[in-house]
Amino acid sequence: MKAHTGVDASVGRTDVGDASQGDKMETFACTRLGLDCDFTVSGATREEVMTAAMEHGMSAHADLMAGMTPEQAAEFATKLGEAIQAA
Numbered sequence: 001m002k003a004h005t006g007v008d009a010s011v012g013r014t015d016v017g018d019a020s021q022g023d024k025m026e027t028f029a030c031t032r033l034g035l036d037c038d039f040t041v042s043g044a045t046r047e048e049v050m051t052a053a054m055e056h057g058m059s060a061h062a063d064l065m066a067g068m069t070p071e072q073a074a075e076f077a078t079k080l081g082e083a084i085q086a087a
């Protein structure tokens with residue numbers, strides 16, 4: 001599997017007139033999970049950021065993910081979700 005460098009989750013959409021998403025960005029940083037990693041991602045929706053963060057985790061933190069029990073992985077996903085914050 002190829003490791004992604006530069007997750008492109010922040011593709012600038014400038015749809016004027018769509019007020020449903022406003023101009024808020026959701027952001028995630030690995031440091032919010034206590035990881036010694038400078039990865040950050042931002043996107044228009046939580047889903048977008050979550051997807052990018054999971055992809056990053058699967059490649060950059062494969063060892064960490066592989067060592068988790070399904071229970072720990074679920075807990076990790078919850079923490080990840082909580083770590084996504086609107087900026």
Ligand SMILES: [Zn+2]
Pocket residue numbers: 030035037038039056057060061
């Ligand atoms: Zn990371």
